[in-house]
Ligand code: HEM
């Protein structure tokens with residue numbers, strides 16, 4: 342067995358810069374807060390209390406946290422968009438949008454390997470991408486669109502209660518949907534996207550860690566991924582623009 | 588347009604008020620009430636009074652299409668008798684199917700007369716939606732379809748008021764599957780200002796306020812993005828609801844007959860749409876300011892909002908999910924999707940361990956080998 346064993350030399354690559362990591366974890370925290378408070382607001386618990394109403398503010402606090410988290414979420418999201426133009430190549434906006442043939446081709450390969458469970462040509466194609474793979478990038482792109490929908494509908498609903506000019510900029514949103522009722526329903530559906538996304542996403546992070554052995558899980562912690570030396574050499578020499586690994 | 592010679596022949600509103608036997612005091616009470624409702628400052632009272640004293644009546648054509656007449660009912664029950672007596676009954680209405688004495692050819696004649704004589708001057712009020720399916724046969728008056736009647740009448744109108752939810756957004760007739768293709772007015776006329784006064788029905792004072800604003804200032808009131816007068820539709824029912832402290836405290840009625848209902852807690856969980864409904868119910872109330880639905884223990888059903896019939900159920904907060912039948916709501920579907928995702932993930936995990944056995948095995952061996960070689 343050990344005769345055939347190919348011991349890899351790994352190179353450390355700094356893929357997720359600190360701003361991306363900070364964005365990521367702030368986003369996780371804030372989204373958990375938004376989903377929890379969102380569920381509460383849509384279906385509050387039955388509280389039995391002897392207190393006078395003036396002395397409690399349960400729904401008020403849930404809404405307060407939702408709105409505070411919403412602002413954080415929004416500005417964090419804006420920051421990430423900005424970083425898509427200034428960050429390193431793995432954070433670049435081109436990683437998310439399937440505009441080139443190469444991007445589409447890589448998505449197809451990822452689909453074959455990770456979903457259809459087909460074997461790569463040399464048995465180790467799963468080791469080829471450095472940042473996130475094209476499929477993941479595209480899913481994040483969809484996620485960003487849902488972020489946008491959530492911000493538009495959320496601030497649209499918030500606009501009539503706001504005194505600051507900023508949320509008022511979104512007052513046109515409910516008008517597009519004919520009113521708050523439908524806007525709220527859309528806001529509520531979209532929440533389910535986040536829940537399902539987060540579950541699949543965390544699973545896939547573990548999956549890639551397991552199948553590739555390059556420190557995927559910890560990459561969002563320290564920013565490092567460890568890629569095989571031959572992959573490194575190949576990308577370095579054959580790809581003029583290594584931002585897309587295949 | 589109001590000063591046009593042909594209109595000038597008409598008596599002024601105040602003359603009609605006097606003729607009807609109201610005192611100056613009654614008139615001034617009415618003016619201050621309606622000015623306050625319109626959300627204008629005190630100084631506007633004089634302006635409104637002056638306008639009603641000097642300006643001649645504006646002819647009004649009030650058309651009825653697919654509706655239940657609740658808007659007319661609401662209007663004539665408006666708290667001040669002058670509203671019904673003068674604005675509606677005596678002064679304005681040249682044509683309205685439900686209230687005029689004339690009928691048949693005579694009535695149609697009156698309509699035609701007003702339309703030609705006051706071309707470009709009359710206010711066109713529309714109650715009800717217009718059915719477009721089957722060439723409009725679902726609602727015909729005097730041999731004409733409602734769309735024909737509307738188009739003819741809109742042609743010479745100075746402004747159009749869409750009374751109630753039917754005319755503003757289709758209301759119940761346009762609920763899915765909308766068999767008659769009931770269509771609100773703003774989608775059918777172009778080039779004319781359309782004031783939407785939604786509600787099923789709208790509050791009588793709101794209706795009067797809209798008309799008086801036009802009479803007094805000769806222009807339509809300021810409208811919001813959806814075409815509703817800002818003075819009455821800029822606040823949610825929730826924002827002026829006296830049960831709001833219970834909402835903020837998180838104290839809710841769970842069922843209509845529970846202890847919390849007796850205590851007057853917030854009706855959110857039994858389906859109150861107040862948080863998404865723009866209307867003046869909490870401020871003006873109904874039936875001469877007696878009460879409004881929430882005060883009587885019933886949740887707001889969102890009657891002044893577009894599509895309130897289809898967007899969720901009346902006695903539940905749950906978000907509807909169109910296309911999946913009435914029983915489906917977003918959370919039920921979400922939970923199903925969650926289950927499906929869990930199954931898919933489990934399936935994928937198993938498939939990975941089988942299909943990528945070699946890869947996993949190699950990684951493991953490689954790791955084990957390094958472990959062996961290390962001494963510490
Ligand atoms: C609510 C939960 C989460 C959300 C919404 C979320 C969202 C995202 C998003 C949007 C990205 C793209 C990052 C970028 O390029 O800007 C990302 C990447 C990543 N996330 Fe998460 N994440 C969540 C939880 C987690 C958890 C719990 C981990 C695990 C340890 C994790 C690990 C990673 C890693 C390693 C990447 C980069 C890998 C790749 O792009 O395929 N995430 N996540």
Ligand code: HEM
Pocket residue numbers: 372375376378379380382383404407408411412414415488491492494495496497498499525526528529531532535862906
């Ligand atoms: C991105 C993640 C978000 C999630 C998962 C989320 C979830 C939810 C949910 C489930 C509701 C309850 C809807 C219902 O009644 O059925 C809600 C309400 C609301 N959300 Fe969000 N939301 C998010 C972001 C935002 C943002 C960015 C804003 C912007 C201000 C916002 C503002 C609001 C407002 C104003 C309400 C209505 C609350 C009320 O009237 O009491 N949300 N949200």
Ligand code: SF4
Pocket residue numbers: 824825826828829830831832834852853854855859860861862881886887
């Ligand atoms: S009863 Fe309805 S409108 Fe009043 S506070 Fe509760 S949710 Fe808002």
Ligand code: SF4
Pocket residue numbers: 786787824864865866868879880881886887888889890891
């Ligand atoms: S409380 Fe709501 S449903 Fe009732 S009349 Fe007012 S807007 Fe319509």
